Amino acid sequence: MTAKLIKGTEIRDQILKEIEEEVKKIKEEHGVVPGLVTILVGENPASVSYVTAKIKTAKGLGFNEIQDNQPEDISEEDLLALIDKYNKDDSIHGILVQLPLPKHIDEKKILNAIDPDKDVDGFHPVNVGRLMIGGSEVKFPPCTPAGIQEMIVRSGVETSGAEVVVVGRSNIVGKPIANMMLQKAEGANATVTVVHTRTKDLASHCKRADILIVAAGVPGLVKPEWIKPGACVIDVGVNRVGEKISEKTGKKIAILKGDVDFDAAKEIAGWITPVPGGVGPMTITMLMKNTLKSLKFKLGIA
Numbered sequence: 314m315t316a317k318l319i320k321g322t323e324i325r326d327q328i329l330k331e332i333e334e335e336v337k338k339i340k341e342e343h344g345v346v347p348g349l350v351t352i353l354v355g356e357n358p359a360s361v362s363y364v365t366a367k368i369k370t371a372k373g374l375g376f377n378e379i380q381d382n383q384p385e386d387i388s389e390e391d392l393l394a395l396i397d398k399y400n401k402d403d404s405i406h407g408i409l410v411q412l413p414l415p416k417h418i419d420e421k422k423i424l425n426a427i428d429p430d431k432d433v434d435g436f437h438p439v440n441v442g443r444l445m446i447g448g449s450e451v452k453f454p455p456c457t458p459a460g461i462q463e464m465i466v467r468s469g470v471e472t473s474g475a476e477v478v479v480v481g482r483s484n485i486v487g488k489p490i491a492n493m494m495l496q497k498a499e500g501a502n503a504t505v506t507v508v509h510t511r512t513k514d515l516a517s518h519c520k521r522a523d524i525l526i527v528a529a530g531v532p533g534l535v536k537p538e539w540i541k542p543g544a545c546v547i548d549v550g551v552n553r554v555g556e557k558i559s560e561k562t563g564k565k566i567a568i569l570k571g572d573v574d575f576d577a578a579k580e581i582a583g584w585i586t587p588v589p590g591g592v593g594p595m596t597i598t599m600l601m602k603n604t605l606k607s608l609k610f611k612l613g614i615a
């Protein structure tokens with residue numbers, strides 16, 4: 314293997330330690346801790362598992378974590394009223410509504426009802442606009458793209474003047490990370506190209522990339538010959554390609570593969586993220602960082 318492995322688990326642990334220390338300091342100096350409410354509607358098993366992980370992380374950091382579980386048949390009106398309650402609650406700095414919501418509820422309406430200054434997921438149109446403007450306007454960069462940028466920067470990869478190619482243009486990964494990398498800012502200043510299903514000759518774009526960020530959701534889409542020698546390859550894709558029995562627990566678990574042919578790519582790239590254990594662990598971490606940031610904005614110390 315020639316590429317340096319960018320381990321999301323190690324970077325996650327570093328950042329969580331930094332957050333924990335800051336939470337302690339703020340508690341000592343200001344007598345407050347970050348407050349995060351997680352609203353879960355219904356009992357979708359995947360959502361329960363995400364929410365459980367978020368709650369565990371928040372509690373471990375010393376946050377005031379409120380788990381607000383609501384029945385599957387809650388009305389849209391009642392859910393909006395609940396959000397309004399948390400918008401007005403001074404002890405709450407981050408509001409998280411776990412998606413997907415039941416079909417009778419308009420997701421967009423719910424997400425747009427969250428106070429943009431408590432929207433730690435960074436999906437509210439106000440925060441999307443702030444991200445686009447950049448600089449001091451930015452409050453809450455969306456968590457997966459923010460995690461990707463942290464991984465690049467903390468691995469010592471030069472971004473200024475770099476050719477960044479982003480495969481995928483979703484609102485949660487492709488578009489925001491492309492926007493973040495082109496900002497006139499540290500950890501950015503890149504020349505950015507975004508490619509998608511209508512792009513002619515995907516390979517030729519990928520081959521130019523000093524930093525290749527792949528978020529397509531297509532296992533093995535990026536071939537090793539598309540990778541520039543020495544490039545930094547960030548594989549965001551998480552694709553279930555089968556099942557196996559876990560050696561640790563003896564239970565059935567999913568076999569996960571990224572969007573990049575990892576085994577071959579690691580012989581060409583300069584840096585590469587594994588799947589699993591790469592970008593995955595960063596998302597919840599950045600959610601915690603945004604919640605802490607929200608409290609810091611409120612205290613005027615951000």
Ligand code: NAP
Pocket residue numbers: 457480481482483484485486487508509510511515528529530531534549550551552592593594596
């Ligand atoms: P998405 O909304 O489905 O968007 C996929 C994007 O990739 C689209 O813009 C699509 O182009 C493009 N694309 C798909 N197939 C392509 C192809 N053959 N050639 C070129 N472009 C192609 O997906 P997403 O939500 O961004 O997620 C992408 C992947 O990242 C998924 O595997 C997801 O599970 C993973 N993910 C991981 C994390 C994490 O680890 N924390 C977080 C979020 C997502 P069009 O726009 O033209 O359709």
